Amino acid sequence: MTAQPQPPTAPDALAPIAPDVIVMADAVHTLAPGLGDVEAVAVRDGVVVALGSRADARAWSTEATRVVDLGAAAVTPGLVDGHLHPISGLELASGVNLSACVDLDDVRAALAAAAPTGEEGWVSGWALDPNLFGDVEPHGGVLDEACPGRPVFVMLFDAHSAIVSQRALSLAEIAGEQEFGDASRIAVDGEGAPTGLLLENQAMRLVESIMPRATFDERVDQLHGLLRGMATTGITGAHVMDMHDADALDLLEAAELAGDLGIRLRISPMCLPGMTDAEMADLIALQGRSGRRWVVEGVKLMIDGTIDNGTAWLREPDTRGESTDPLWLDPAEYAERVAFLHAAGVPTATHAIGDRAIEFVVRTLAGLPRTGVQHRVEHIETLPDDVLAVFVEAGIAASMQPTHCTHYTRADQTDNWSVRLGRERADRAWRIGDLRAAGVTVALGSDWPVAPYDARASLADAVLRRPALKPDVDPVLPAQALSARQALEGYTSHVFASIGEEGGTLAVGSPADLAAFALDPLTADPDDFAGAEVLMTLIDGVPVIGRERFGPAVVENGEEVSA
Ligand SMILES: [Zn+2]
Numbered sequence: 001m002t003a004q005p006q007p008p009t010a011p012d013a014l015a016p017i018a019p020d021v022i023v024m025a026d027a028v029h030t031l032a033p034g035l036g037d038v039e040a041v042a043v044r045d046g047v048v049v050a051l052g053s054r055a056d057a058r059a060w061s062t063e064a065t066r067v068v069d070l071g072a073a074a075v076t077p078g079l080v081d082g083h084l085h086p087i088s089g090l091e092l093a094s095g096v097n098l099s100a101c102v103d104l105d106d107v108r109a110a111l112a113a114a115a116p117t118g119e120e121g122w123v124s125g126w127a128l129d130p131n132l133f134g135d136v137e138p139h140g141g142v143l144d145e146a147c148p149g150r151p152v153f154v155m156l157f158d159a160h161s162a163i164v165s166q167r168a169l170s171l172a173e174i175a176g177e178q179e180f181g182d183a184s185r186i187a188v189d190g191e192g193a194p195t196g197l198l199l200e201n202q203a204m205r206l207v208e209s210i211m212p213r214a215t216f217d218e219r220v221d222q223l224h225g226l227l228r229g230m231a232t233t234g235i236t237g238a239h240v241m242d243m244h245d246a247d248a249l250d251l252l253e254a255a256e257l258a259g260d261l262g263i264r265l266r267i268s269p270m271c272l273p274g275m276t277d278a279e280m281a282d283l284i285a286l287q288g289r290s291g292r293r294w295v296v297e298g299v300k301l302m303i304d305g306t307i308d309n310g311t312a313w314l315r316e317p318d319t320r321g322e323s324t325d326p327l328w329l330d331p332a333e334y335a336e337r338v339a340f341l342h343a344a345g346v347p348t349a350t351h352a353i354g355d356r357a358i359e360f361v362v363r364t365l366a367g368l369p370r371t372g373v374q375h376r377v378e379h380i381e382t383l384p385d386d387v388l389a390v391f392v393e394a395g396i397a398a399s400m401q402p403t404h405c406t407h408y409t410r411a412d413q414t415d416n417w418s419v420r421l422g423r424e425r426a427d428r429a430w431r432i433g434d435l436r437a438a439g440v441t442v443a444l445g446s447d448w449p450v451a452p453y454d455a456r457a458s459l460a461d462a463v464l465r466r467p468a469l470k471p472d473v474d475p476v477l478p479a480q481a482l483s484a485r486q487a488l489e490g491y492t493s494h495v496f497a498s499i500g501e502e503g504g505t506l507a508v509g510s511p512a513d514l515a516a517f518a519l520d521p522l523t524a525d526p527d528d529f530a531g532a533e534v535l536m537t538l539i540d541g542v543p544v545i546g547r548e549r550f551g552p553a554v555v556e557n558g559e560e561v562s563a
Contacts, residue, residue, distance in 0.1 A: 123150055
């Protein structure tokens with residue numbers, strides 16, 4: 001690919017650019033309006049100082065400049081996952097990953113193999129697909145069969161429900177239904193005995209709070225490992241959608257004492273139903289707390305649960321008569337809290353999955369005074385036309401997860417999510433294409449640990465509407481597919497726009513956060529791109545992945561350090 005003629009992007013020729021680093025590749029997708037593709041990015045002090053052709057770059061470099069030519073590769077702005085849970089998800093991911101299980105025998109075998117021998121220890125698992133239970137509601141019996149007499153906790157894939165064994169129920173002193181401050185629920189059988197299914201956070205906490213935890217130092221190590229893993233897929237930043245762990249900020253501070261985080265984190269703590277005014281004041285006071293690569297910004301709320309659990313908020317009940325109520329016992333309280341945050345200048349992100357939930361949230365947001373604070377809605381799983389129109393009119397941003405659609409629903413609508421909704425509402429699944437066509441800003445993300453964090457696969461799934469590398473699987477509503485460019489924007493420029501910020505592009509003056517891939521995300525076959533080698537990620541011009549490409553030494557925090 002040859003560089004097109006560009007408007008001048010370097011300072012005037014008399015002022016030397018003197019870059020620390022120049023990265024060159026056949027395609028550098030700046031995604032900057034009016035700029036197009038170039039071949040070279042020059043970086044000084046962590047900031048992009050020039051963009052142009054390889055020929056231009058020859059004139060920029062000095063003896064001190066480290067020049068890396070990646071050849072037939074593609075460079076993009078660093079990918080930013082718009083929605084995930086890296087801190088509260090840490091411990092989950094230390095149990096057995098059940099996402100590859102295709103039936104309940106697989107689940108029993110995986111858990112039995114993970115049970116510690118000889119002792120009475122806990123067994124935990126995550127990412128269990130409720131479709132494996134067929135027509136039956138998920139229950140703890142399968143865990144008692146796998147690990148007789150042991151306490152077992154298994155989170156379902158959506159992290160909104162869990163199944164636990166009989167021993168876990170008795171250790172947590174759960175003998176029947178209980179009242180919660182939100183719509184959390186303990187599932188019971190005809191005799192009122194718990195089945196082992198716990199729905200939503202407050203019910204799950206009853207068991208989670210008595211489980212042994214990893215030590216603080218172990219979690220610091222786990223966090224570094226996890227963020228580094230994300231970087232290996234081209235990610236340089238993420239929006240963290242909770243701060244559930246009381247020690248989350250201590251953890252981040254300790255992690256940065258040990259070394260730089262592998263990606264940047266923008267952390268939005270939760271505003272929960274029933275919070276006191278003092279707790280609301282704390283949420284405001286937390287805004288702007290930061291470290292080198294993390295900042296507390298925005299607030300996350302949840303108006304409903306999930307379709308799969310029957311805890312979403314729908315206009316009409318699902319086919320089992322469920323998903324009829326919001327998570328907030330009084331949704332007017334939600335609206336008051338959002339108005340309070342808006343007045344304080346705090347951008348919000350609200351989890352809203354059912355059609356009634358999404359409608360309530362966008363109408364609440366549309367009724368706020370227009371002060372320029374950008375609000376966002378998360379998930380948006382079944383979206384009627386009249387509600388889509390409110391997004392457009394009110395300038396509300398969307399945040400969606402392509403892999404939720406491609407991993408957990410099927411084109412023939414035989415999956416639990418589609419069966420519960422019925423055809424008409426299932427045909428409105430993840431309308432990412434319609435939202436983009438209507439001009440709505442759509443950030444994309446994984447919701448890890450709900451789905452894998454690999455950004456390359458998420459980009460491919462957004463284009464394919466089926467799981468990457470599974471060409472035999474039929475696409476789900478292929479009319480909602482994004483173009484490769486729209487998908488890339490969903491992980492770059494649109495993520496920033498979704499929170500009212502400029503960014504996610506490569507332009508002179510922007511932070512030098514970028515990713516380099518062996519294949520071009522805009523032109524490669526999406527299945528091929530899902531497995532493309534990540535050659536490099538840079539944050540503020542400092543390599544996270546691909547450090548070795550910079551030769552024997554690199555500049556870090558203004559000082560030369562050995563590689
Ligand atoms: Zn989430």
